[in-house]
Amino acid sequence: MGLSVIALSLAALPFVAAGGPFLQQTSNNTWIIGNDLWNITQGSIYGIKLYYQGKDAIGKAAGHYVGADGENNLVWESASIVNEGNDFIDVSFVSEKGDLHWVIYDDLAGSYQYFVNRALGDISILRSLFRLDPDRFPNGRTYLKDEPLPSFQSILDGTKVQDETFETSDGTYITKYDWSNYVRDRDFNGVYGPSTGSWYIHPSTDYFSGNHLKQTLTVHRESSTGDAVQLNVVQDTSHFQTQVTTTQPSGKIWGPWLWYLNDGSITDAKQKFQEELAKWPYSWVNDTAYHSRGAVSGTLKLSDGRVAAGAAVFLGDSDIQAPLAQGVNYYYTSYADASGRFSFSNVRTGQYGLYAWSNGGKIGDVYTNYTKSGINVKGNTKLSTLTWSVPSNERVFQIGDFDKKTTGFIESGPYHHGLAAQSPANFTYTVGKSNTSDWYYASSNLGTWNVEFDVATLEKSSARLIVSLAGYSQSTALTISSNGAVLGSLSKDNVTTDAATYRSGTVSGEWHQFVYPVSNLKQGKNVISFTVNRYVLWRGFLWDAIALEWA
Structure with a gap:
């Protein structure tokens, strides 16, 4: 495929017959990206006019955008193709704070996305999202919930009682927080209707902040406009914990994840999730550090002689904030098996700290935590049997x-x-x-x-x-x-x-x-x-x- 950027005046076209993935610039701050299956018009902030299945999936909704810490939305100053293969292009939208990449394949309905930090500085939240046509996407789906989103009228008729929470006439509540979940337990989140589905699939969660207990928002009904909201919060040290900010290093990558379009089939989205698990880490990522990975394994035993069966094990930063508040680097979660053995694969090389705590069950009486610093991951790192000190008081x-x-x-x-x-x-x-x-x-x-x-x-x-x-x-x-x-x-x-x-x-x-x-x-x-x-x-x-x- 030859690398090319085509400058045209096509902003009003519902579909561009491109013969494959493309980037077209239509003005100083407007671009169209997509392939033969879909395309979206990206402005300086919002992506609008998402054409899929022959019609606009955004309509009067706000569209696609990226924000850090609330509605501090990023402003795109330029776009270019920065990498390509025989069947894909990697389009980078550049802002002062960082770059959002869309990796568009010939025959994929949707796009891989990832964000590269430039100058975010200290943040607590980083997210991308789609706000879509509420009539076309009436339902929300997470691994915990699969049901219609609350109607916009029910929100308008309700009484606001706190942050994004409304009491209805029958005494029940509508809130976007009811749709939250734990990020490392997810399979795929999205909004869908009888003919169209829009999904976020994360085959890895190593770029999410925090440990097993990290939780954040997923999908909801926008209370001010009624838009169907598909959230992708990849950094969150705020919503369900003591709010902290973390300083983000230049060049840090969140992602890639897959934004996926289909006919609304949950079965198909589930199958796509399994396919992406098998593909990760993605070979097409043009970043040496991304591909530099190793493994960590070991066994945890308690000082009273028991094995740490079922313990939660976290590979994170050394000697700094508590695991839930960590959000600078990359993080890995696992659980020990019945013999206390744990392992992590495809870990980015570097220095880590190891943390463990009871996840209930056979060691549900253990109230101390295990911590080990200075773990250097490079290649296959095999730790010796680790002894976890626990009180033996009656x-x-x-x-x-x-x-x-x-x-x-x-x-x-x-x-x-x-x-x-x-x-x-x-x-x-x-x-x-x-x-x-x-x-x-x-x-x-x-x-x-x-x-x-x-x-x-x-x-x-x-x-x-x-x-x-x-x-x-x-x-x-x-x-x-x-x-x-x-x-x-x-x-x-x-x-x-x-x-x-x-x-x-x-x-x-x-x-x-x-x-x-x-x-x-x-x-x-x-x-x-x-x-x-x-x-x-x-x-x-x-x-x-x-x-x-x-x-």
């Missing part, structure tokens, strides 16, 4: 598994707005009679939750209470006491806040753990109390696990 009681999630509690998932407000004000959990499934996922309303337990023999003079939170949204406050004596309090003054609880997050936000010495246990009946003494609607504490052990 446990008095435990409620829930230590997995940094609300797993096992009432209303733990899926995403649903307002459930924190339904938490019981007063509640008694009796050790030996109550079950984990009796505990509510969040504490929000004013009142006291008591944990009653019997101590047959005072094993030691003191114990320690481990309180592990899966998230916290201010300004609800909690006082913790043992047999009436205050052990401590948790509030916005000593717990960093995240937005998960009031943004439909019922499983996790930002993880926190606190340890309190307990010296007033007595033989017979004892009570540990958790009293909410300050209340804010939909805010509160997400529970991970609670344990009392002899010190």
Whole structure:
């Protein structure tokens, strides 16, 4: 294929018979890209007039654009073909902040995309998205939800109660946050109708920020216009965690991912996802660092002799921010198998830190984390057996598994707005009679939750209470006491806040753990109390696990 850029006045054409992938410049700041199956007109900010199946898939909607930190949309100053093969071209749209690439194949309905940083600086969010014709794309699909998007009229008729959240006349809520999910559990997200589907497929998630618990938005109904929104948030250290910014290195690549068009078939999109998994890493990427990859493997054992079966294992940055907040480099997630063995393949070469924590199950009693720095990935890196230090103190009681999630509690998932407000004000959990499934996922309303337990023999003079939170949204406050004596309090003054609880997050936000010495246990009946003494609607504490052990 000969590399060429054709300058024409074709902005009004619904389709350009190009004989393959093409870039056409129609004015100083307008271009048309596509192939024989589709084409889109790209302006300085918005991509509009997306012709597929003979008609415009965007219509009166906003179209395609890229933004960093809110609506700080990138402005495209030029476009050119920067790479090509026998059956594809790589078109780069250049802005002051970075370059968006469209890799267009002869016979592919859609395009591979990737973004190369130029000067984003400190950011918390980077995203691309399509806002499409709502009549043509009435439904949304993620691995958690597949249903019609809420109607625009229902949003207009509702009452706005907070950020992108509307209460309807029957007391239910409409919010884009109900469509969120965990980025490393995804297969494909998109919007679709009876004849057309538009999908984002990520065969790798190594360019996403954070660890296993990273979650962000996917699809929704735009509340101000009714557009069908297909989101591609590839960097997010904000929506469901304590907001941080990370400094992005020049040349960093997010992607490639596949934007894929079809006839609306979910079965076909699923098959395409599997095909892309087999192709990754993509051979056509013209970047040496992208292709420089290795592997990491090892085995985790606990200091008490057990294997770390099922542990969550994260390969990230060394000696800096907590895993969920990391967002500078590239990140890899896995789980240990039944023998504690873990592995990562196709890891970009470089220096990493290794992190591990309980994901529940056989090691659900483990509340410590494992950390190892200075792992140099170059070729096949085989780590020796790693010993994870865990306390061996006798446990008095435990409620829930230590997995940094609300797993096992009432209303733990899926995403649903307002459930924190339904938490019981007063509640008694009796050790030996109550079950984990009796505990509510969040504490929000004013009142006291008591944990009653019997101590047959005072094993030691003191114990320690481990309180592990899966998230916290201010300004609800909690006082913790043992047999009436205050052990401590948790509030916005000593717990960093995240937005998960009031943004439909019922499983996790930002993880926190606190340890309190307990010296007033007595033989017979004892009570540990958790009293909410300050209340804010939909805010509160997400529970991970609670344990009392002899010190």
